[in-house]
Amino acid sequence: MSKTDLRDLTLDELKLAVEELGEKPFRAKQIFSWLHQKGAESFEEFKNIPQALREKIGEKYYISKLDIVEKLVSKDGTVKYLFDIGDGILIESVLMKYSYGCALCISTQAGCRMGCKFCASTLDGLERNLSASEILNQVYTIKKDSGENIHSIVLMGSGEPLDNFENVVKFLYIINHPEGMGLGMRHITLSTCGLTEKIEELSKLKLQLTLAISLHAPNDDIRKKTMPVANKYPLESIVKAAVNYSKATGRRVTYEYALIKGVNDSKENALELSARLKGTLCHVNLIPVNDVKENDFIRAEERNIQEFASVLTQKGIETTVRRKLGSDINAACGQLRKKYKRC
Numbered sequence: 537m538s539k540t541d542l543r544d545l546t547l548d549e550l551k552l553a554v555e556e557l558g559e560k561p562f563r564a565k566q567i568f569s570w571l572h573q574k575g576a577e578s579f580e581e582f583k584n585i586p587q588a589l590r591e592k593i594g595e596k597y598y599i600s601k602l603d604i605v606e607k608l609v610s611k612d613g614t615v616k617y618l619f620d621i622g623d624g625i626l627i628e629s630v631l632m633k634y635s636y637g638c639a640l641c642i643s644t645q646a647g648c649r650m651g652c653k654f655c656a657s658t659l660d661g662l663e664r665n666l667s668a669s670e671i672l673n674q675v676y677t678i679k680k681d682s683g684e685n686i687h688s689i690v691l692m693g694s695g696e697p698l699d700n701f702e703n704v705v706k707f708l709y710i711i712n713h714p715e716g717m718g719l720g721m722r723h724i725t726l727s728t729c730g731l732t733e734k735i736e737e738l739s740k741l742k743l744q745l746t747l748a749i750s751l752h753a754p755n756d757d758i759r760k761k762t763m764p765v766a767n768k769y770p771l772e773s774i775v776k777a778a779v780n781y782s783k784a785t786g787r788r789v790t791y792e793y794a795l796i797k798g799v800n801d802s803k804e805n806a807l808e809l810s811a812r813l814k815g816t817l818c819h820v821n822l823i824p825v826n827d828v829k830e831n832d833f834i835r836a837e838e839r840n841i842q843e844f845a846s847v848l849t850q851k852g853i854e855t856t857v858r859r860k861l862g863s864d865i866n867a868a869c870g871q872l873r874k875k876y877k878r879c
Contacts (some may be wrong), residue, residue: 539598542597542598550564565715571716614631615678615682617631618680625646628642628657630714638685640690641689641690643695644694645664645693645694646662648662648696650699651763652761652765675711688719689711692725726738726747729750730792732777739777742784749790750792751793752792752811753771755812762833782818784815788818791820795822796836797840801840805844810847824858845857
């Protein structure tokens with residue numbers, strides 16, 4: 537009989553599991569706390585759980601954990617982790633240090649099937665979805681390895697989070713639970729390339745997380761050149777879904793915009809983008825694109841980046857330029873994983 541990953545259960549699911557073993561429901565809260573608040577990696581660590589119950593649990597369940605394959609530390613303090621999740625499948629996470637605390641960028645899939653041409657994580661397509669526990673374990677493993685408290689989490693690593701909707705939502709509920717890590721939803725950002733029906737589904741949950749949409753173009757013609765997903769989801773429908781998300785949650789939407797030299801970085805592009813977003817509750821995060829060997833896209837020149845930001849600001853669109861971290865350790869999504877697989 538195959539065993540179930542205990543860390544993959546919500547507290548309600550854990551209560552049912554404990555009751556099926558003939559135990560009182562309060563034991564589930566104790567076990568949940570050991571798994572998600574204290575980071576226990578073995579049943580022996582469940583100090584307030586009777587030995588007989590630990591043995592019964594061990595007959596049907598196991599506690600998953602991640603193996604660190606490689607860890608790279610940047611001169612700016614950024615740390616890149618490469619994990620093996622089994623069968624030789626690799627995923628990446630990045631720990632970033634800021635003045636306000638540590639942010640963790642984690643993956644939701646091994647690889648990605650969205651096909652964005654400027655992203656290294658999509659080059660080999662999608663290998664598989666990550667379970668909720670595999671998403672959680674990136675957080676717990678890095679927290680334990682680094683000794684750092686995690687201030688915020690961004691679902692911006694490899695994969696499209698809304699393409700793994702069920703497992704990602706389960707992750708969100710578990711990481712947010714007060715009996716677990718208790719990370720506030722407002723400290724979590726979910727990044728999507730714009731799967732509109734899933735954005736609408738997320739809106740109905742009325743979670744207080746930040747929705748970040750990878751826009752990367754002011755119109756559909758340019759977007760189709762770099763993002764195949766644009767053939768199914770036009771910008772008009774994406775912005776409409778984003779507006780609906782803001783109305784449902786009261787939360788401002790962030791639009792991610794990777795600036796690529798000669799593709800989407802002109803003043804005219806900035807003017808068109810500002811017109812499209814005018815009147816919406818939003819923030820634009822400009823990202824000087826990371827150079828990826830497998831494509832010809834080049835980072836926009838600094839004067840174009842600053843002019844683009846200036847145009848948006850002048851048009852009343854709140855805008856920031858993302859600070860580039862970890863460039864000396866292949867910190868961009870998929871770069872380390874791709875390099876390791878070539879070896």
